[in-house]
Amino acid sequence: MNNSVEWETTTCPLCGEPRSTPILCAKDLLYRVPGEFTLARCEACQHVFLNPRPTRECIGQFYPADYGPFRGGEIANCKLQIANRELPGKRKQRSVFDPRSWQWLRHLVLWWIDSRAAPMPTSQISNFKSEISNLKFQIPRRALELGCSHGAFLQQLRERGWECVGIEPAAEVARRAAERGFDVRIGSLESVVASDPQTFAQSSFDALFAWMVIEHLHDPVATLRLVRELLKPGGTLSFSVPNFGCWERRTFGRFWYALQLPTHLQHFTTASLRRMLDASGFELVELIHQRNINNLVGSLGLWLRTKFPNWSLGKRLIRWTDNPSALGLCWLAPLARLLAMVRKSGRLTVVARRT
Numbered sequence: 371m372n373n374s375v376e377w378e379t380t381t382c383p384l385c386g387e388p389r390s391t392p393i394l395c396a397k398d399l400l401y402r403v404p405g406e407f408t409l410a411r412c413e414a415c416q417h418v419f420l421n422p423r424p425t426r427e428c429i430g431q432f433y434p435a436d437y438g439p440f441r442g443g444e445i446a447n448c449k450l451q452i453a454n455r456e457l458p459g460k461r462k463q464r465s466v467f468d469p470r471s472w473q474w475l476r477h478l479v480l481w482w483i484d485s486r487a488a489p490m491p492t493s494q495i496s497n498f499k500s501e502i503s504n505l506k507f508q509i510p511r512r513a514l515e516l517g518c519s520h521g522a523f524l525q526q527l528r529e530r531g532w533e534c535v536g537i538e539p540a541a542e543v544a545r546r547a548a549e550r551g552f553d554v555r556i557g558s559l560e561s562v563v564a565s566d567p568q569t570f571a572q573s574s575f576d577a578l579f580a581w582m583v584i585e586h587l588h589d590p591v592a593t594l595r596l597v598r599e600l601l602k603p604g605g606t607l608s609f610s611v612p613n614f615g616c617w618e619r620r621t622f623g624r625f626w627y628a629l630q631l632p633t634h635l636q637h638f639t640t641a642s643l644r645r646m647l648d649a650s651g652f653e654l655v656e657l658i659h660q661r662n663i664n665n666l667v668g669s670l671g672l673w674l675r676t677k678f679p680n681w682s683l684g685k686r687l688i689r690w691t692d693n694p695s696a697l698g699l700c701w702l703a704p705l706a707r708l709l710a711m712v713r714k715s716g717r718l719t720v721v722a723r724r725t
Contacts, residue, residue: 375431377422383589383636384646387414390421396624398631399672400688401434407631415645418614418637426558426588432633433540438692439519439582479700484661511576514600516559517583521547528552532577535569537562559593563600573602580609585634594650601724607652610660610719615639617714618666625676627668627691628716643720652722661706664691665716 381388390410397406410421424432513527518536520543527534536554538544547554555562563570578597587593597607612628613619614637619626628634638646640657647654671687678684690698709715 375428376425378425379422380419380588382412382415382417383419384417384591384642384649385412385415387412389413390419392421393418394624396629396631398432399625399676400627400630400668401437403432403434403632405632409631409637415642416639417642417645418639420632420635423588423635424632429588429633429635430539439517439543479696512574513577513579514570514575516578516580517586518547518552518554519543521550521552521554523579523581524552524554525550559596563596570600572599573605575600575605576602577606577608580607582610582612584609585611585636585638588635590636590646591649594646594652598651598724603724605724606655607722607724608720610717611636611638611643612665613639613659613716613718615641616665616716617709618669618716622669622673625669625673627665627672638718640718643718647720647722651725653725654720655723656719656721658719658721659710659713659715660717660719661703661710662715662717663702663706663709664694666705667691667702 382390390412392408393411394409395406396409407420408422409418411418423429511532513532513534515523515527515534515536518524518538519540521536524534524536524547534552536544536547536552537559538547538554538556539558541556544554544556555566557565578601584590584593594607601607612634614628619628629637643657644654667687668691671684671691674681674684675688676684706715
């Protein structure tokens, strides 16, 4: 990492309040980036954010080459593995519920381990009925994904009939997605929109997705206001973030897997998410507590690796969060579902509508 890192102090990214109180000073225990970083809480709205923080121009230096999302092409997607696995009965197109087929087991496992981390839209096509001919026309919808990485979610959208565009700030990762045939632009949302106003015209997208992205933004309210301009009236915004208000964060403290300082600039609770949406011109449609315990497993791994560096278990648990096995997810699914049911899970999925 280049030593010439510029730091800046900031007002609250949500409400603009200049007064904040430091609540945690910690190191990066996951990627072991040098330095100590401070989280502060806004004295007005209680939002938690990194302060001081690296500038926009310097923040990229803190993303290591082995950063998890950058390895999206290597990380196994358990759901896709199960969906594509050659099980007895697959070649013969039997009913899902045919006892002679293994399809029912496949669907049962997919349902059991579904974390609701990145739910697909319920409909990929808008149906309009002509008043003159009484014919039904099918109009493909347009979607934009921020932080699309290698294009795994874009692939799912495309298979469901969406016209999709991706934006990825990491140039090498974006090029790999483009090699797979996706329209992926390199840079931030602001820079990409400014460079191609025709493709990214106002009210030109039906949906926008940002999975585990918003916590990385310097000015999330400004970015979401731009998102609102890109969406059609009634268009939907779907994104996921770590839940700073969860019990696992309180339990593990500086060992919490989702801290990931200093790349996670914002740390949201359900209250601060609602405040951000209101300030950006969005109406909350659904707030989902994910059935996801990756943060819990990763936090335990960080604690073990720090306290017992000679033990291999901590390292193995950390690696598991990047490449979870289907069997492990099945065993841990009851705990994941329980935490989601009591609304204490470590990750949140938000669905909002442009007002």
